[in-house]
Amino acid sequence: RKRINVWIQFTKMHHCVKCPDHQHANTERSHCLQRTVTFLAYQDPLGMALACTALCLSALTAAVLGVFLRHQHTPIVKANNRALSYILLISLTFCFLCSLLFIGPPNTATCTLQPIAFGLVFTVAVSTVLAKTLTVILAFKVTAPGRRMRRLLVSGAPNFIIPGCSLIQLTLCGVWLGTSPPFVDSDSHSEHGHIIITCNKGSVTAFYCGLGYLGSLALGTFTVAFLARNLPDTFNEAKFLTFSMLVFCSVWLTFLPVHHSTKGKVMVAVEVFSILASSAGLLGCIFAPKCYIILIRPEENCLRDLKDRRSSMGNRHSDR
Template sequence: MDQCVKCPDHQYANTEGTTCLQKAVTFLAYEDPLGKTLVCTALCLSALTAAVLGVFVRHQHTPIVKANNRALSYILLISLFPCFLCSLLFIGHPNTATCTLQPIAFGLVFTVAVSTVLAKTITVVVAFKFTAPGRRMRRLLVSGAPNFIIPSCSLIQLTLCGIWLGTSPPFVDSDSHSEHGHIIITCNKGSVTAFYCGLGYLGSLALGTFTVAFLARNLPDTFNEAKFLTFSMLVFCSVWLTFLPVYHSTKGRVMVAVEVFSILASSAGLLGCIFAPKCYIILKRPDKNCLKKVWN
């Protein structure tokens, strides 16, 4: 006992306590079954988003595409594409580049997506409630003022990301104590305050969008997507409210997998809830995609 030696951090003692063994380096790799599943899911959902965009472009002159703000629908679909792909930054061996890109890619693309939903929601409310001739809100709608929500909200998130990267950026970190016999390679968030500021801003934006959409859910039903927007934001908020406690109760590969799953689930919620009903009418019920159905 007088000759006992503590093993270094990168090693651990065998069961007999006679020698030190090398700890295995672990991270969420592309070769792992879990990693492969998440990668395939992200690529499939990205391909589905591109297909939906193709359907909308092909049928861009039909009433259902025009009635739901064609330009904002394009922006939302284009922003959802990198939302799915940004999850790939969290898979594989962490390095300085991926750790730095993670908060920028995640924060910006999701802010663009959520702010686009907010712009669509405000457009619906203004179109149904403030369309009397001469009203100021009607002039704002005609001028496309709701579209300025997207760059304004994105600029705030970009500023928060810039402050984060300028003060305490994310970096590659190793955890040799959480899991016996393993060294967990992860991306340390750097400034925890900056991380929660960015996530809190995105959550506030999502909650505000949900509130506006919920208040507009009982507007006239003809081609009014307020109910679909409400449900999509309900799914989005539910995913990220569930994410926080689960994220803090896990370690290693499972923690990263939870993060990736939340990204994919929330993006899929926006894609499915908003665009699935429209694609169904366009592809399966073209008889409903006409002006007579719009105004009746």
């Protein structure tokens, strides 16, 4: 009997049972321990830093909008299409704020709002840059009265680019949500001892279709702005638009390989950082030079200086 009992105890000690998904084995592999549920929270140093950055940048964008509203009758604000500048600043504010949807405990509402908010606000921002670029081209290339393109400029035709591009992105988001919408998912393999709660993209094809459309729009805007960079613009608007789109495209081209090589909370942090970096690139490259002239060099923001610079640049352009 002693031999039989010893043999039974020996077999029990070496009998291996797989732990459930919500548990993990200890280092001795003798017991199952409860996994810790984790996500990119506001209490984490990384989440707190990203959230504070998003709020500060959104407040800075609102401050720039206030500067433009206060100096709306000055030449530099008028010369750069006030309405489009306001739309771009408002859309950039929402770009910064939409990154907060990626921080905190994921739920059905936030997972559904992420693609809609991200896709729409960035499409509005990029299409506004495209409309500003086309306005610059029409203003400096089409000077003969009576031309059809001049009538397009007077009628504000470039402004229809924004609702047109946004409607396409809205359609893509609607198809995405109608076929395979994002949902709350758990990842128990990326980090040992942790269950990471994330938003599953649902349809990967729909995700890359929306991202590809936004990338194509950004690339087209960069191409148009690059071709218009040498126009005799009084405040060099075309050059600033070109550089802003170069920064924007560079950020998202870097995002793709990094996004594929990361998992869990780090992947979410990469998404938030890309949103903040690309939005900050648009804000800094387009509006920082204008705020510098408005606030630091107000003597250059006058009608007389505007006419002098316009005539001198026009003479240099004719000499070429």
